[in-house]
Amino acid sequence: MKNSHPKYERTLVLIKPDGIQRSLIGEVIGRYERVGLKLVGIKMIVPTRELIEKHYTLDPEWRVKTGVKTIKGYTDKGLTPPETDPLKITEKILRNLVNYMTKGPVVAMVWQGAHSVEIVRKLTGGTEPLASAQPGTIRGDFTIDSYRMSDQDGRAVRNIVHASGSVKEAADEIAHWFKKEELFNYRLAVDQMLYDVDLDGILE
Numbered sequence: 001m002k003n004s005h006p007k008y009e010r011t012l013v014l015i016k017p018d019g020i021q022r023s024l025i026g027e028v029i030g031r032y033e034r035v036g037l038k039l040v041g042i043k044m045i046v047p048t049r050e051l052i053e054k055h056y057t058l059d060p061e062w063r064v065k066t067g068v069k070t071i072k073g074y075t076d077k078g079l080t081p082p083e084t085d086p087l088k089i090t091e092k093i094l095r096n097l098v099n100y101m102t103k104g105p106v107v108a109m110v111w112q113g114a115h116s117v118e119i120v121r122k123l124t125g126g127t128e129p130l131a132s133a134q135p136g137t138i139r140g141d142f143t144i145d146s147y148r149m150s151d152q153d154g155r156a157v158r159n160i161v162h163a164s165g166s167v168k169e170a171a172d173e174i175a176h177w178f179k180k181e182e183l184f185n186y187r188l189a190v191d192q193m194l195y196d197v198d199l200d201g202i203l204e
């Protein structure tokens with residue numbers, strides 16, 4: 001998108017297999033829709049292993065960041081992490097993630113609107129439903145998973161949705177999941193209230 005106004009910012013959301021199985025498609029879409037974000041692309045896919053592995057490694061820093069975050073998740077609770085090397089932790093997480101995300105259909109979406117990356121992350125909640133996902137967020141309201149339980153059981157944390165973590169990550173992920181012609185530029189009625197400078201035409 002050429003225009004640099006914040007209203008054109010886009011982000012990628014995936015409703016993960018557990019979100020689909022929990023019948024939360026409508027609920028998830030409703031939460032992003034009701035703040036005024038605009039759905040500009042949507043499709044259902046059963047992802048291949050390659051699609052998911054590439055998705056999580058588009059950001060070369062993801063392995064280290066996710067390993068460090070997981071270790072912090074343990075130490076903040078006074079628990080000992082299963083590994084001290086962040087990369088060894090992420091190696092396992094990535095393997096488990098590929099298994100999790102390829103087990104059934106996912107819904108891939110692109111949401112557009114002012115500060116959409118940050119707004120969607122806020123509505124989605126932190127990665128770990130037990131601790132970092134606050135009540136009121138999707139991950140805080142609809143599930144109860146933890147690093148401790150998922151690591152013990154050798155699987156990925158099931159947290160209903162994926163949402164891009166930064167504007168750069170969003171651009172890379174959107175290009176990874178969608179072709180240009182699968183995304184739509186259009187005006188929504190609500191755009192007038194959110195973005196138009198003059199609220200002309202309300203009074204009759």
Ligand code: ADP
Pocket residue numbers: 065066069070093097126127147150151155156157158159161162163165
């Ligand atoms: P987010 O999805 O919040 O951006 P990350 O990018 O760090 O989080 O991790 C991607 C996904 O990997 C998470 O949403 C979760 O499903 C899974 N995951 C992350 N850390 C762990 C962990 N320690 N154990 C199991 N699964 C994890």
Ligand code: MG
Pocket residue numbers: 163164165
């Ligand atoms: Mg992430």
